[in-house]
Amino acid sequence: MTERDEQILEEHETDVITAFEEDPPVGGIVDGEERIPGAFWTRVGRYLPAVLAFFLVIVLWEALTRALGVESFILPKPSEILTKFVQNADVIWSAAFNTLIEALGGFVIGTTLGVLAALATVRWTAVHEGMMPFAIAANSVPIIALAPIANALFSITSPVSKMVVVAAVVFFPVMINTTRGLLEVDPAELELMRSFASTPRAVMRQIRIPHALPYFFSALKVAGALSLIAAIVAEYFGGPQDVLGQYIINRANLFQFPDAWAAILAASILGITFYVLILIAERLVMPWHVSFRSTED
Amino acid sequence: MTSPESVTPPPQAGLAIVARGVGKTFGTGAERVEALRGIDLSITPGEFISLIGPSGCGKSTLLRLIGDLTQPTSGTLEVNDKNPHQARLDRDYGMVFQKATLLDWRTVAKNVELPLEVMGFNSSDRATRAAEMLDLVELGRFRDHYPWQLSGGMQQRVAIARALAFRPSLLLMDEPFGALDEMTRELMQQEVLRIWTETDLTIVFVTHSIPEAVFLSNRVLVMSRRPGQIADVIETGLPQPRDEDTRESPDYYAKITEVREALRRLDRDVLET
Numbered sequence: 001m002t003e004r005d006e007q008i009l010e011e012h013e014t015d016v017i018t019a020f021e022e023d024p025p026v027g028g029i030v031d032g033e034e035r036i037p038g039a040f041w042t043r044v045g046r047y048l049p050a051v052l053a054f055f056l057v058i059v060l061w062e063a064l065t066r067a068l069g070v071e072s073f074i075l076p077k078p079s080e081i082l083t084k085f086v087q088n089a090d091v092i093w094s095a096a097f098n099t100l101i102e103a104l105g106g107f108v109i110g111t112t113l114g115v116l117a118a119l120a121t122v123r124w125t126a127v128h129e130g131m132m133p134f135a136i137a138a139n140s141v142p143i144i145a146l147a148p149i150a151n152a153l154f155s156i157t158s159p160v161s162k163m164v165v166v167a168a169v170v171f172f173p174v175m176i177n178t179t180r181g182l183l184e185v186d187p188a189e190l191e192l193m194r195s196f197a198s199t200p201r202a203v204m205r206q207i208r209i210p211h212a213l214p215y216f217f218s219a220l221k222v223a224g225a226l227s228l229i230a231a232i233v234a235e236y237f238g239g240p241q242d243v244l245g246q247y248i249i250n251r252a253n254l255f256q257f258p259d260a261w262a263a264i265l266a267a268s269i270l271g272i273t274f275y276v277l278i279l280i281a282e283r284l285v286m287p288w289h290v291s292f293r294s295t296e297d
Numbered sequence: 298m299t300s301p302e303s304v305t306p307p308p309q310a311g312l313a314i315v316a317r318g319v320g321k322t323f324g325t326g327a328e329r330v331e332a333l334r335g336i337d338l339s340i341t342p343g344e345f346i347s348l349i350g351p352s353g354c355g356k357s358t359l360l361r362l363i364g365d366l367t368q369p370t371s372g373t374l375e376v377n378d379k380n381p382h383q384a385r386l387d388r389d390y391g392m393v394f395q396k397a398t399l400l401d402w403r404t405v406a407k408n409v410e411l412p413l414e415v416m417g418f419n420s421s422d423r424a425t426r427a428a429e430m431l432d433l434v435e436l437g438r439f440r441d442h443y444p445w446q447l448s449g450g451m452q453q454r455v456a457i458a459r460a461l462a463f464r465p466s467l468l469l470m471d472e473p474f475g476a477l478d479e480m481t482r483e484l485m486q487q488e489v490l491r492i493w494t495e496t497d498l499t500i501v502f503v504t505h506s507i508p509e510a511v512f513l514s515n516r517v518l519v520m521s522r523r524p525g526q527i528a529d530v531i532e533t534g535l536p537q538p539r540d541e542d543t544r545e546s547p548d549y550y551a552k553i554t555e556v557r558e559a560l561r562r563l564d565r566d567v568l569e570t
Contacts, residue, residue, distance in 0.1 A: 194366060
């Protein structure tokens with residue numbers, strides 16, 4: 001908000017010039033089209049330090065584990081992990097796919113229920129007052145501890161038992177954040193809608209839901225990571241073997257640590273992909289948001 | 298100058314706004330604040346009325362009462378021969394606040410279309426009406442821009458276009474130019490006067506700027522300190538159309554002085570009692 005206030009203050013200075021002139025105000029208008037020639041190198045410049053740091057860490061890791069002769073059960077060399085990752089690619093990706101299905105299924109169920117609960121919460125004050133303290137308390141409970149019970153309740157061999165755990169973990173952050181976003185609305189906007197004699201439905205659609213989107217996407221980013229964590233931890237408690245959690249446990253029990261790490265690498269790739277997809281969706285759904293505006297002058 | 302009593306309207310139909318003994322009290326007990334007391338006024342269709350007075354005199358509250366954003370604790374209000382609630386449901390009001398309150402996720406044109414969308418106009422009608430309104434405020438070329446790409450003055454003009462999109466008969470403006478610099482403000486006043494003459498709007502305009510009130514209005518209602526009452530009604534009587542020359546005319550200065558003295562009299566009354 002303060003960033004925007006400053007922007008408004010700045011623009012007031014150019015007001016007199018811009019308000020009635022023929023040309024668009026140069027300072028106020030952000031013209032995306034014109035910045036494209038330099039955009040590629042600007043991006044490279046922005047991400048280059050992170051990419052360099054990543055490779056530096058890998059090289060240091062490799063060099064130190066070699067130089068100090070670190071045993072692979074403590075920390076395998078990156079080259080070993082990568083070798084196993086390539087050698088066992090078929091098995092690892094098959095396991096990763098099954099884990100992804102559990103995580104995605106739970107993510108979708110948990111997010112849908114979380115959003116519906118948030119909408120109900122805002123629509124009916126009674127639901128809000130009854131549910132919010134419970135939801136906030138439940139959010140602090142380590143729901144993952146329910147995994148063995150979910151295995152017993154919903155057949156240990158079915159991916160549904162894992163999805164239920166994932167959904168329960170995802171539900172609360174999505175519901176709490178979305179509710180907050182739906183309620184955090186400028187009173188002036190509500191008065192404006194009132195002056196048009198808007199229905200509650202129109203206020204929800206035009207004002208509350210757009211306000212909730214940034215909160216919703218922050219929740220999704222957390223929920224995306226949580227869903228993979230929850231799926232893998234739930235797999236540790238038993239079930240079909242062809243999943244990442246079982247793969248990691250089995251290889252670790254056999255002291256094949258580089259193999260276990262290769263599976264962790266697969267899980268990381270899934271997690272990062274998930275996160276990037278959510279980022280892209282966020283940009284597509286709310287291109288207008290403050291955080292996506294150009295900060296260059 | 299007329300005495301407050303003479304403002305009391307005779308019961309008659311066809312007036313835009315009528316208030317009879319309107320009072321508004323907020324809170325109870327120790328926190329009780331009487332914001333307005335015994336407001337009588339009548340505004341004829343097509344008038345431009347300004348409400349002026351010291352901070353906290355309840356001028357905004359009076360505007361909000363007219364617009365049914367809050368309800369009076371005593372007295373009655375009529376807008377277009379209806380109660381304000383019915384008038385709001387009939388979409389008789391356009392409102393412009395100090396903040397433009399444009400929605401960040403909508404383009405300029407889509408912001409102007411917002412009330413039309415809420416009211417169920419189809420998309421081609423909405424687009425036509427929005428284009429028409431943006432032409433009225435001379436922002437046609439900015440239809441596809443986002444609000445944050447516009448200057449403060451331009452944002453406020455979009456807010457005016459939005460308020461007029463559904464062709465209300467009344468425009469209620471609550472210090473709409475309070476956040477603008479002096480020069481932009483004068484340009485905006487010129488704009489509002491132009492729009493007012495091009496349409497048959499009745500405008501109620503809350504301000505704390507004496508020159509602004511005099512330049513814009515047919516009548517300036519001077520309000521006293523809390524509890525707010527109408528202390529004076531000053532007919533400006535300046536010829537139309539008003540422009541930059543009006544601002545330099547002796548009549549204009551004389552009216553500004555008259556309003557200023559009315560406001561000073563309030564302070565003297567306070568000191569003497």
